[in-house]
Amino acid sequence: xxxxxxxxxxxSDGAIREALDEGMQGTRSELFRKAIVGGGTFLAxxxxxxxxxxxxxxxxxxxxxxxxxxxxxxxxxxxxxxxVRAVAGGALSGDVLAFAxxxxxxxxxxxxxxxxxxxxxxxxxxxxxxKGTTANQTxxxxxxxxxxxxxxxxxxxxxxxxxxxTLGAAASIVSVEARHAAWIRHLAAAPAYxxxxxxxxxxxVLDPALSKAQVEAAVGATGFITG
Amino acid sequence: xxxxxxxxxxxADGAIRETAAAAAGDTRARFLAKAGLLGGGLVGxxxxxxxxxxxxxxxxxxxxxxxxxxxxxxxxxxxFYTEAESMGALDGExxxxxxxxxxxxxxxxxxxxxxxxxxxxARPRFNFRGTTESASGxxxxxxxxxxxxxxxxxxxxxxxxxxxxxxxALAIHTVEARHASWIRDINDAxxxxxxxxxxxxxxxxxxxxxxxxFIVPARRRRRRRxxxxxxxxxxxxx
Numbered sequence: 001x002x003x004x005x006x007x008x009x010x011x012s013d014g015a016i017r018e019a020l021d022e023g024m025q026g027t028r029s030e031l032f033r034k035a036i037v038g039g040g041t042f043l044a045x046x047x048x049x050x051x052x053x054x055x056x057x058x059x060x061x062x063x064x065x066x067x068x069x070x071x072x073x074x075x076x077x078x079x080x081x082x083x084v085r086a087v088a089g090g091a092l093s094g095d096v097l098a099f100a101x102x103x104x105x106x107x108x109x110x111x112x113x114x115x116x117x118x119x120x121x122x123x124x125x126x127x128x129x130x131k132g133t134t135a136n137q138t139x140x141x142x143x144x145x146x147x148x149x150x151x152x153x154x155x156x157x158x159x160x161x162x163x164x165x166t167l168g169a170a171a172s173i174v175s176v177e178a179r180h181a182a183w184i185r186h187l188a189a190a191p192a193y194x195x196x197x198x199x200x201x202x203x204x205v206l207d208p209a210l211s212k213a214q215v216e217a218a219v220g221a222t223g224f225i226t227g
Numbered sequence: 228x229x230x231x232x233x234x235x236x237x238x239a240d241g242a243i244r245e246t247a248a249a250a251a252g253d254t255r256a257r258f259l260a261k262a263g264l265l266g267g268g269l270v271g272x273x274x275x276x277x278x279x280x281x282x283x284x285x286x287x288x289x290x291x292x293x294x295x296x297x298x299x300x301x302x303x304x305x306x307f308y309t310e311a312e313s314m315g316a317l318d319g320e321x322x323x324x325x326x327x328x329x330x331x332x333x334x335x336x337x338x339x340x341x342x343x344x345x346x347x348x349a350r351p352r353f354n355f356r357g358t359t360e361s362a363s364g365x366x367x368x369x370x371x372x373x374x375x376x377x378x379x380x381x382x383x384x385x386x387x388x389x390x391x392x393x394x395x396a397l398a399i400h401t402v403e404a405r406h407a408s409w410i411r412d413i414n415d416a417x418x419x420x421x422x423x424x425x426x427x428x429x430x431x432x433x434x435x436x437x438x439x440x441f442i443v444p445a446r447r448r449r450r451r452r453x454x455x456x457x458x459x460x461x462x463x464x465x
Contacts (some may be wrong), residue, residue, distance in 0.1 A: 007386040052335040103421065156397045160390050168385040171400065172423040175377050178410075179405035179419035186412045189318045200327055201412075202405035206398035 001131055009181035060163040068158045070123045071212055072170070073114040075154055078123045078224060079147050080107035086134040095187055096137055100144075103180050117169070127227040141188045150210070150218055157209035178207065252318045290392055293383045296429055297396065298339040298378055302350045303441060304372055305332035311359040320413055321362055328406050335399055342395065351442045357438070365415050373407035375427070375435060382426035 021213055060063050083104030086092055092100050110168045133143040155174035182201035189199040197203050210218070221223065248302035255283040308329030311317060317325050340347045387393040408418035425433075436442060 032249045041309035102417070106419065106422050124259075130279070153402050157396075158403060160393050164385040168381075168426065171381040171384045171397075172455035174397070174401055174424060175404035175424040176382060176419055176422065178401035179424075182405035183412055183418035186409055186418070191323075193323075197327065201409040202327065202402055203330060205331050205402065206338075206395075207401040207405075209394065209398065 007069050010047070035200050055153075058161075060161060062163070064161060065163055065166045066118060066121050068162055069114055069118055069166070071158065071215075072155065073111065073118065073120050073123060073167050073174075074126070075151055075215070075219070076107055076110040076114060078128065078219065079151060080104065081125075081128050082105055082130055082134060082143070082147060084226075085128075085130060086140050091133050091134070091136050092140060093137070096141060099183055099187060100140070101143075103183075104181070106176060110176075113173075128224055129226045130224055131222075141184060144184045145181065145188060146183060148177055150215060151177040152181055153210040154212075154215045156207055157215070158207075238299070249324060277286045281311045287388070290387060290389050291343065291346050293387055293396075294339055294343050294392065295326070295346070296383065297380070298336065298343065298430075299351065300376055300436070300440075301335040301339060301430070303377065305329065305341065305437065306350075307338050307355055307359065307368070307372060307441075308332055310353075310355060311365050314359050316359070316361050316406055317365060318362070321366060324409060326415060328369075328373075328409075331402060331406070335402075338395065338399075342392070352445060353441055354443045355441055358440075360411075366410065370407065370414055370416065373403055373410055375432060376403040377407050377424055377429035377431040379429070380430050381424060409462070 087097070087100050087104055130143070133179050134138040152174060155170055155177060158171060162170055185199060185201040185203075189195070190201075193199050216222070275392045278405070308325050312322075312329060312454070357369040366399050377400065378398055380403060382397055384393065384400065387396055412418075
């Protein structure tokens, strides 16, 4: 793991603080943690995709933040485990191995950050079966593109449902996921881009947002989460 | 033209900043306020987004100021890529990057202008100081512009009040991050250099942009006067 993460690191020039209610007291990381944990008690237990409580279209709240951050944590568990196994498996080389190593460390750090933010409300890490996709470079690349693009769309879908102070943290994660997506897309298809524009690092003018149900269905269809 | 370009390098001793402030004859804050970037005088009609003013729900002057801030950055990026393409100094993947990303930025401009309607700020005048005239200058500058765009959207997202505008901003934000990663990989720079991308406040972004001197003061209107100081071109008589 590269570095311990706190909201202070994310807010080096005070942009997140600008959004915080001036009346609030305490350190920012305390505020963040309180906000997340405050409404999180209903989430106790190891919930999996499909088992998360529905708080559909509710107004932003501490409880809803916790639900969304657990959803994000699940995706980060999935991504980090995928890269851990791919790097350890020895099937990758060159630029693709360098990509997988850096991104593995990023996703592990995102997991750590979300677990810390959620405290005792954090869901447990599921078990995974990547169906052989980490065992050769071609399937690794194809799977990585799907996971990273889905991560971007998932965060973008949840952003408007978060309270502002939590959105600031999520915004600092989602652009890193987008960087990952563009990076692996570049490695996969440059310079020929046989399926342009669909295989460009930035394939569209606007990135799509996916609802939680859509992401759950997509992840469920992979069969990667086994328990 | 230095090979590598960063905003710090451009104005290492602050001289450019002082010059720019003096040229504007004003403090930077007032300059920016005049430019409409701080929301002054822009409340007007409740212009909205959704990508037209009727559906956006911009809530007051802060959302309009944020949209105009984003629009100014997109004007800058779009003009940079359009000029770079027309200069013809790019080839290979750099040329493709400029073509694809330029089209994205022009579309972002169009979307933000549509959202703002009559509240949209005018397109500034630009001078890219030679950075569009060489592949190395272009590549280094594109990286700085895209990284700054990512940080700017991240800084503003939590401040947006309208849900429709926030959705649009988030959808643009990650596209800017893809651009940044793409040009970084072309440049052999780390595409994703940190675990978290740091946001920048509006003030910090505007200061960085001012330091580039890429945005230049509007042309002064001059009285039309026939030019008498240059002799007429010789007539072709042959």
